[in-house]
Amino acid sequence: MDALVEATARILVKEGFEKASTNRIAEIAGVSVGSLYQYFPSKEALVAAVIDRHNEAIMNFVRAAFAEVADLPIEKAVRRLVTVAIEAHHIDPNLHRVLAEQIPRSGHLAEVEAYSHEIHALVRTYLERHRKEMRKLDPALAAFMCVSTIEAIAHNTVLNSAEMLPEKMVKVLVDETTRMVVGYLR
Amino acid sequence: MDALVEATARILVKEGFEKASTNRIAEIAGVSVGSLYQYFPSKEALVAAVIDRHNEAIMNFVRAAFAEVADLPIEKAVRRLVTVAIEAHHIDPNLHRVLAEQIPRSGHLAEVEAYSHEIHALVRTYLERHRKEMRKLDPALAAFMCVSTIEAIAHNTVLNSAEMLPEKMVKVLVDETTRMVVGYLR
């Protein structure tokens, strides 16, 4: 039931993980607990479904971006990818935050790491195709550097921006991040 | 009681947050639950104390590093700070991981953000003192970029390195991160 995943996400965001009891989730989804357990074998499985749905949504953005960017020169490519990273974090920032907290303890690290690996692989592939535009560097290492940097800036920008930064500087941040990453690669 | 904070940290690391019941913590600390509540008004307060102790330990490293580095040129300073960031993540990586998960849900975000602000301020101060070595840039923005980048790489290196990177590349990583950050600032 899609309503159950939706309800779980909503409660996770609005009331936190502790309040997300299976009975409450079922109630919000408009079904009975019994029905919940007809579709999901455990609370954990429900949370896993939420995580997956969210990650899949993000990955759709990301995969599309890499396709788009495959033949672009690094400056343009990085700019686009940074923009996409920030956009991706805007998909559902509050859910993203809650899930970031829940994932490690929910035993879904494995699934999430699969996405992480995919992103590293995509970056690495791009870097290898465009190695002539860059200085000599180890593709795996460079991928790690780029992913860590872009991901962190996007994460902090979207999740903490009100606290840490003058608002509405996304354009500037994209510029800066692009500069940092491209400077590093060249 | 310091033993209580220690016991909490130990259980958090060894058995996870779910197993860290107040009764269990008191038992490990060698006192009674009653005594626990004599010193800490709630479980949350105990966790807060653990968070604080850990952050204080990290901040000691960090503050010392900034003192050390205040007059160094940016290349040397950044290299030292990156090294310290990685070392700081090594203080108690498992506890760090658990706390990173617990903090947002424990309502202690505020305390943690104070440390975050302090670090941003330290970086910003350094950058302002050394602005002649750099291109023209907004100190707050540059601080945000540097802290995000260094913190992310240190975090990912220490917590996930086995998964993502060939081991024992700390030296290389410090070089690369330094290059990225310095390249960005200049």
Added chain:
Amino acid sequence: MDALVEATARILVKEGFEKASTNRIAEIAGVSVGSLYQYFPSKEALVAAVIDRHNEAIMNFVRAAFAEVADLPIEKAVRRLVTVAIEAHHIDPNLHRVLAEQIPRSGHLAEVEAYSHEIHALVRTYLERHRKEMRKLDPALAAFMCVSTIEAIAHNTVLNSAEMLPEKMVKVLVDETTRMVVGYLR
């Protein structure tokens, strides 16, 4: 539906009473829960059907034995009946055991007692027909004594023999039981 009774018996034996949910029974029987409730008004009714089927199977043995034995002298008759009692416990020993546990709590004591009465009546009838071969005794009382003794030994032999007795002593046990009962009657 006979498949339902069969499925119930199978689950009762293989997975125990706790696992025998109506949904599971229906699944094993290859029908839907709805169909189950078309044929049996409740889970209890299903269990009752299993009990009945099992008791009927046993009673067929027993009735046949009494017919066979009606004109035999007591020594031969008792030997035959003891043998049959043990054979009857071999029909489906595991089901027998599970049902022995379930019957009292399932509220089917009444049905089972009807079979018990029938057996007592059969014994009593035999004893009355053969009273010349015996000492003077109250037929009801003697029937109670004989049935209790034979049933208990057959039950313990089949259900616990591995624990309590050297194996393969059935022949000896029949001899002994016959001796005890005949000695009592004469």
Added chain:
Amino acid sequence: MDALVEATARILVKEGFEKASTNRIAEIAGVSVGSLYQYFPSKEALVAAVIDRHNEAIMNFVRAAFAEVADLPIEKAVRRLVTVAIEAHHIDPNLHRVLAEQIPRSGHLAEVEAYSHEIHALVRTYLERHRKEMRKLDPALAAFMCVSTIEAIAHNTVLNSAEMLPEKMVKVLVDETTRMVVGYLR
């Protein structure tokens, strides 16, 4: 807490196993569920305690009887033991019935079988000491026959007598059982 065992026994007898929820038991015992779990790790452990208490009470009768009877000739000894068996079944017949149902499914068969073994051993020891009064027979086998017979008659007498027998015939039943068993042994 003894009140908990008592409450469990009472509920088991008065309302059946299905109604014996831990919350209900705690309520009847006059404590909270939490306290129940302070003393017993699970519902099963509580039931085990009830079983043990009941078996211990019975075994006190039985052990005393065997001590008393050790040097008596078989006629007197058997009469006494039969009487004690019936008395023992009178200790708490309703509880006895419920437990007889619960034991096999509660996984406490092992404990109960220990008592069974003890009784067989006591009988066997008696028989060996008095073998001169009897025909030649295998002590283990004879013990099995005697225990099965006496136990069954006592059980049926106490638990089903209203259904199966004219009441108040205990004296007669003791006579008959003694006759049957002594006749068998001699």
Added chain:
DNA sequence: AATGAATGAGGATTCATTCAT
């Protein structure tokens, strides 16, 4: 007649917190 999704009361168990001693 058959289906199987939906129901929801109920059960075992945990744990932060209190308070009489």
Added chain:
DNA sequence: CATGAATGAATCCTCATTCAT
């Protein structure tokens, strides 16, 4: 000060039963 027995609300999950299709 310290203790730890006692509390009971809250949680996850099961299962007999119903009923719209």
